Amino acid sequence: MSDQPPRDGSNAQRLLLLDGHSLAYRAFFALPVENFSTTTGQVTNAVFGFTSMLINVLRDEDPTHIGVAFDLARKSFRTEQYAEYKANRSETPSDFKGQVSLIQEVLDALKIPYITLENYEADDILATLTTQAEAEGMQVLVCSGDRDTFQLVTDNVTVLYPRKGVSDLGRMTPAAVTEKYGIAPGQYPDLAAIVGESSDNLPGVPGVGPGFASKWIQQYGSLDGVVQHADQIKGKKGEALREHLADVIRNRQINGLIRDLSLPIGIPELVRRNWDRDAVHRLFDSLEFTVLRNRLYEYLEAAEPEAESGFELDMRRPGPGELAGWLREHASGSEPIGVALAGSWSRGTGEVTAIALSTLSGATGGHAAWIDPASLDLDDEQVLAGWLADPTRPKVLHDVKGPILALAARGLTLDGVVSDTALAAYLIRPDQRSYDLADLVLRQLKRELRTEEPDTGQLSFDDAESDNAAEALMLRAAATVDLNEALSGELTASNGTELLADVELPLIGVLARMEQAGIAADTDYLAELQAQFAAGVKEAAESAYGVLGREFNLGSPKQLQAILFDELQLPKTKRIKTGYTTDADALQGLYAQTEHPLLMHLLRHRDVARLKSTVDGLIKTVSDDGRIHTTYNQMIAATGRLSSNDPNLQNIPIRTDEGRLIRRAFVVGKGFETLLTADYSQIEMRIMAHLSEDEKLIEAFNSGFDFHAATAATVFGVEPEAVSLEQRAKIKAMNYGLAYGLSAYGLSQQLRISTEEARGLMDGYFERFGGVRDYLQSLVTQARRDGYTATVLGRRRYLPDLISDNRQRREMAERMALNAPIQGSAADVIKLAMLGVDEALRTSGLKSRLLLQVHDELVFEVADGEREAVEELARREMGSAYQLSVPLDVSIGVGCDWNEAGH
Structure with a gap:
């Protein structure tokens, strides 16, 4: 690609230079944090915005050379000259931290060099490279959100300046700079010295804007001329100039860009190279940049x-x-x-x-x-x-x-x-x-x-x-x-050879048969539910209007912010780019704090609207045979869990009474007697006991008592019969949370207690279940050494970020290392159970069939007279799917619909 001429057909070489920090920061504030994060929690809005802009500008400008400059730190030779330089800037947002290093990983994958230099800013690097390139007869494009780069503009140098976000780039040519400011580009530092730059904490002359500053420079030829004739400038503005002449001179000493730095690489090393497909795949997979990857393939060439x-x-x-x-x-x-x-x-x-x-x-x-x-x-x-x-x-x-x-x-x-x-x-x-x-x-x-x-x-x-x-x-x-x-x-x-041959390949046939069978749907009942939830949505909206005394858009975050935080003066939630968040979790916490009736109706509206949306989707997917045929995917979850889509039957609500109403729509089909559900009880914790070999945890399973009560009894030092509901709830959250890599903060949020209390609970838990503590600690250590975690069947999840220099990515990888073996082992066990159940059904001559797999639950459609046989078959095959140190307990339910069978 480096040998290709620019799009304009000329033979001139074209250098594209980008100000990394400037553009990343603009991207961060242009895209909402809450809309750009990976499933592991890594915020990616700045990375996404920067990468999107980069793809566009490469497509549009087709440079022959490219480089990106980054600041190393806020301190530079300018802060040595003026300690207050940029001192007014607020602390870097926590969600932005770590994204610059991710941007640099993107650049590495795209084979684009980036440059930093101790004690100097990115603009100085850009100025030096621009000067070198122009001396070699190259055309230069400087992409930056810093107006100081306007001083670099010449007939051969154009600044691409973001007008809105990072997607709309204006072209600052000599004519454009003169038209906007009335001066030549080389005089821009003079104008900026007089006007000042608030973002750099460089105060200018009070009351003097670009218009007057430009007029003075035009009249006297330069800033030096303005300084020499300061006594001749009349009026309050002249008086203000004389009072702040020292500031103006200091500003000019600071805002001039350095053009002769000794850089670690030069123009020849900036030649544009084709990007590395494998590296892009690995990185874009982890960042979940599917759309950007498609755009990259469409617009730009990879290494052939x-x-x-x-x-x-x-x-x-x-x-x-x-x-x-x-x-x-x-x-x-x-x-x-x-x-x-x-x-x-x-x-x-x-x-x-x-x-x-x-x-x-x-x-x-x-x-x-x-x-x-x-x-x-x-x-x-x-x-x-x-x-x-x-x-x-x-x-x-x-x-x-x-x-x-x-x-x-x-x-x-x-x-x-x-x-x-x-x-x-x-x-x-x-x-x-x-x-x-x-x-x-x-x-x-x-x-x-x-x-x-x-x-x-x-x-x-x-x-x-x-x-x-x-x-x-x-x-x-x-x-x-x-x-x-x-x-x-x-x-x-x-x-993976045995996993493929013994588990994943045989499972394909099982899933295909389940998809062919589908599950019967009561369409009349679904229509009733649809009307019921539609009425609930309307009722909740009208109740919300009644509290406020007027109608408003319940789905508009902007209107909700104005109502909740300005009009009603409710406590502020988490700060986001557009104000304060109004997501469901924030409103739930706000309601628990204030019990304001408007919040109750807002939450009710969201809940019922979500239920109605679920029912709407189900009605659309009922096939001509009156059954819903979902599609299972074995290749979505990195842990090995199956996923379901079109519709997603693994996402049918179960925690609320209204949510369970939807399950009543899934019914036994004609020619069959009943639905039967077989559900693993506490499978994650049983796998935890097996893998950790914690004697007390194993004893809790074998005690015959309710597991969560038994573990709570151990933690709180009481008899199982004396465990309160509150104590059981706390330890239940702990038990399941540990299988998901739960932190003390996460536990505190879940139980709505202080982080200190949550940490105390965890410490008490680990004191009594030392095997669990040692196991969880060893998981991360072993994964860091091996580079991966493994399930009971040897299913691996590779975690290269365990040794990442990026703290956020490293910590997320550590949470995955805690989560993957237990979640992945649970996925292995349910898959083995499905294989055993399917084989037993087909060889036994039974007419009953397996319909659904939802998390740790299997749903059967039982033929007339086969209920006892199917129940015995399910208990046997699921209970013996994998030999753990504690028994695999299977709960059975039967009923004419899924909700009834699930009880």
Whole structure:
């Protein structure tokens, strides 16, 4: 890319320089903190805003060279000259701290150099590089929110100045500076010296703005001329100038930028390089920058991988009667065949429009075939069906569950799947946000999957007229089987080979059958709920209006801030960019503090609106068969937990009476007797007891008493029967909180007690459960040494930030290290239970079926007369899914609907 000319077609080299701190700070205040943070809690608004601006300016300006300058500290040679320089600036916001280092990580991934220099500011670095570049005949663009850079503007130097946030950049050319200030750019420091700069704590002449300062400079030629003629300037402004002449002279000594620094790198090192795809993927995954990554791919070029040598693919479309011969020649051995499908799939069904098969490409070339199932004659259809269903013919697919559903809808069975490259990549990199085939192929095989006409020099096609869609699908099939080969070593190194073969792959079939079955929905009842919650929303709004005596927008944070904090003078909540937060947690805390009726109605309005939104979504997803078919995903949660979407049935409320009303809409279907739920009791704490080997915790489980009461009795030194409800609630929060890496502050917020009391509770807990304390401490130590945590089945979660220099990222990684083994082990156990349950149901001849998995609960639809058998089966298979040092306790419930069965 560095050899490409600028977009204007000239041969001039173009240097883009950015003021890192200035732009990061603007981005921080331009984007709301509450809208930009990762699932682990890392605030990213400044990083997002800076990176978004950077992508745009690279796209628009297409520089040949680029560099970013950062301040090292607030102290510089200027503070030595004037101790009050920038002394008025407030303390750096806590949410901003740590984001500059993340921005520098983004720059590293994008191969963009950044520069700092002790005792000097970023502007001085920019000025020095600008001077050097201009001397070499380069065009220079300086992107900065600091007006001091206007002094650098010449015919060859343009300042890109953010007018709003960091997205709207104005171009400050010599003409633009003169038009705005009436002076030449080189005279800008003179004008700033007279006017002053409040952000730098440089007071100017009182009552004198840019207009008068410009007039004086134009009249007397320069600041020196103004100083020499100060006695001749009449009126109050002249008097003010004379009184503050020392300030003006000092300002001019300070605001001039240094242009001859000795920098660690020079212009040649700023040549623009193509960015590192792997580094960008890893970083953008951790920052959860999916949108920015897509924009980066769309607008800018990454380092082009060297084409994989020896890649040839003989692509054919077998005619009538030729499919059996192709399969016999290329797909009848023990080597896996890549399979790719074209079509669509969702909500338990799908449609196949084409199938592609491919051998490994290898050094001698591969062979691929494209099949249109709709155009096959009966013999070829039987041949294809037999091969797909043959468990002895190994097959590799990418994200196979959808294709299984689509093939099943056509009456075809897929068996013999030995690998799913999406799942393999997930087990290798569980924190990655996307497992797109094209992206993985580019990273692993250095091969680009194209939808357009492929390079005919590498690919031979049998027909005279090529079909781009057919070729693209065959290339996907070839890429899938080649990718599987490339991932196998990493999968073994990540301890994922057995997990894939024994857990994740078999689970695909279980999930597919669950999605096909769906769960029956009472649509009439859902409609009643919808009307009920709609009435509740209206009632809560009218009650809120009644308190205030007028209508207002309950969904407007700006109006709520004005009402709550200005009009009603309620205590302020957490300060945010737009004022004070009005999120649900803040309002709940405010209500507990004040019991103001308006807050009660606001919270009620939000609760009922959320319930109505849930019901609205469920009604939309009821299929023609009267059932709701969710989609399960094995590759969302880094801990291994399953997720559910379209709709998300793992998010159906259960904690409130009104929330449980929604569960009543999920009912037993026709031809079945009842729903049955089987739920693991306190599985996280049982895994904690097993992993920590804490004798008292194990004893609490084996005591026969209520677990939380038993542990509370140990902590408070009383008999279990004497434990109060308050004591039990506190220890229950502690028990579960420890499995999620809960801190003393987090516990205090949850129990609404002081941090000191929460810390005392934790200290008392750890005094009595020393094994838990030692285990949790060892987790972080071991993870820091190994670089990862592991579950009971060896599922790894890599945590490179455990050794990060960024304190926030390091602390978040430590919390993940506490959380991942327990949460991940719980995920392992429920998956093993599902495999056991599914196998037992299918081999027992029972007609009952597994419908849902929600957290630690399985939901069954029980056929007539099979209730006792299914209950015994669920207890047996779930209770024996994994051998812990404490028993896996399973709670069973039955009922005509999910809510009733869950009790």
